[in-house]
Amino acid sequence: MTTADFSPGSKPGTWIIPASGHMLVPVEFYATRPLLETLDSRVITQIKNVATLPGIVEAAVIMPDGHQGYGFPIGGVAAFDQDRGGVISAGGVGFDIACGVRTLLTGIPVRDLPARAERLADRLAAAIPAGVGSRGLPALPDAAMRRMLSGGAHWAVEQGFGNSHDLERIEDGGCLEDADPAMVSPRATERQRTEMGTLGSGNHYLEVQHIAEIIDAKTAAVFGLHKDEIVVSLHCGSRGLGHQVATDYARTMLEQAGKHGLCLPDRELACAPIKSSLGHRYLGAMRAAGNCALANRQIIAALVRRVFNETFGSADLPLLYDVSHNLCRVERHAAGRLHVHRKGATRSLPPGHPRLCSDFQAVGQPVLVGGSMGTSSYILAGHSNAAFASACHGAGRRLSRTQAARRWQGAKVVNELRRQAIIVRGQSGRGLAEEAPGAYKDIDQVIAATVAAGLARTVARLEPLICIKG
């Protein structure tokens, strides 16, 4: 099974594997030729397996940044019709439920940064707990945990983190409806009790960036992006709680697969019919975990504002947008009402979409695409050609964590970035090695493929100045 399986699709930049064997739909991949040629064969196996799941609609999709994941590829999009036996899969959402990115505007010119950069990096590193097992807010009692899991970013605002204007700039208005905290296990709750307001580890980060390039001036103006100004982007998710929810339900879905009459090509693709009790329970727990991620990012944004107030004398950092890239949502598409799994893929709503807040009606939603440590990030805008209204989410790994840790050393990576005038504060040498820029695909290729396939339009390119890594 190789990239030779792909043939050019009818749309530019699109590659297809026709349905064969147990596949119910074709596979669709968006890529430049270099990205196509470097696609790992295991990813192709994984997405072909996804195409065999009951009730899948139209195509199993991989974004340009796609790479191997647990069951489903990261960068995978798959939509299911509950009236045609459609399923929901814990592995199809991923372990870090509602992991995502938010970007805050500062209006501060980049020339004001150098004199304060080291101090700002130290203060951010001190204010935002990061790394494995770090602790955040004081332990939350059970009643507060339940309110957090139901309320998402709204709960965080009620607790004094940020303001109600932020909520309009968060997908789903800052709260996933129909969350069911009772479906979250006591173990998952326990793990999260002291982890609210923590960044986490792995590819999670907080970056101070400058707007290096404006590509679409009209849309950039609507988004409030001006060349040579500073923005802050942060990438994190639902921490231990999301991980435990995914673990709990992946196991139960596997145990009950026989009962549901499911024949799984890979045990990591464990799933349940959307219409089953287990399917409903998972969706309730997944949305609760999603609210945990939304609250977490809202808290961290408030911590960032405090640090900027100390450093620049202004805490006025309006939220551009907050996107989740590991989530299953119920959405209406050409094929009807579908459960759209996005795992390492960003929603990309086009101009005029009813779910878009009024600010973005004319231009489409901001699609925030984080690069690897030390490379560009991009801000795109949603476009009507996007498959199931989806676009890429990042650079995408090229090498596994193990391969990267063998090839690089954390201290050397930090020194190399310092030569490029990028300040890095990390928690673990191994973690920094695993996150070396060379372990990731070329973000410019990923963006080129995304734009060529019409998934989104490029608005602005950001370059990192300070990177706080978990």
Next chain:
DNA sequence: ATGTGC
């Protein structure tokens, strides 16, 4: 991604 393995 993860109190980075059951």
